[in-house]
Amino acid sequence: MGDDTRTGTRSTMIACPECDALQMEPRRIPRGTSVSCWRCRTVLIHEPRKGIDYVFSLIVTGSILFLIGNAFPLVSLEAGGNGVTTTLLGAVLHLWGQDLQLVAALVFVTTILAPAFDLAVMLYLTLGVLRVDAGRTAEMPPFSAKLLRAVQVVRPWGMLEVFMLGALVSIVKLGQMASVVVGPALYSIGALILILAAANSAFNPREVWSRLPIRQDDEVVA
Numbered sequence: 001m002g003d004d005t006r007t008g009t010r011s012t013m014i015a016c017p018e019c020d021a022l023q024m025e026p027r028r029i030p031r032g033t034s035v036s037c038w039r040c041r042t043v044l045i046h047e048p049r050k051g052i053d054y055v056f057s058l059i060v061t062g063s064i065l066f067l068i069g070n071a072f073p074l075v076s077l078e079a080g081g082n083g084v085t086t087t088l089l090g091a092v093l094h095l096w097g098q099d100l101q102l103v104a105a106l107v108f109v110t111t112i113l114a115p116a117f118d119l120a121v122m123l124y125l126t127l128g129v130l131r132v133d134a135g136r137t138a139e140m141p142p143f144s145a146k147l148l149r150a151v152q153v154v155r156p157w158g159m160l161e162v163f164m165l166g167a168l169v170s171i172v173k174l175g176q177m178a179s180v181v182v183g184p185a186l187y188s189i190g191a192l193i194l195i196l197a198a199a200n201s202a203f204n205p206r207e208v209w210s211r212l213p214i215r216q217d218d219e220v221v222a
Ligand SMILES: [Zn+2]
Pocket: 016, 017, 018, 019, 020, 021, 037, 038, 039, 040, 041, 042
């Protein structure tokens, strides 16, 4: 193992997180199958059925839906001859203007910032994996490991589905008082929730980890 880290070649040994049994990591794992520990049968590696190109296509679709979700109106309200149309960012600014800065900041982080970061990082990483696989470059783009960790921390803050639920309840309630027209952004956000869930379940972080070079600097912590 020590020789592996010095020469930069990949280690093929993995340890079971449950029983610590060391075992050889198979070089190729067929899609849709799992590798279990020889001793306790804990699943060590699960290879999703779909490849990284499928995740990439989902992320590209998600990014387009995100742009539509931010550029177009969420809802249009009309009551007593007055019409109001709002976008996602418009709703945040409106909350801020109403002296609800904390709520505005929470809505901004959970519906705009966190999903944008998630989509941008996933686009960056999946594109990196595809470029390495296509032989265009030998290495993953810079900061891949840091971004992969960061996206796993930021992802739980993306709460588009909570926002969606709140928006739907408000629309039903407001529908009794005013005429409400659901805008294209709300449909896009609805579709984006499904696309993000599909992309996250199909994405295997091993696709990134296995393409990163073995660290040469502080690989051993004394
Ligand atoms: Zn085990």
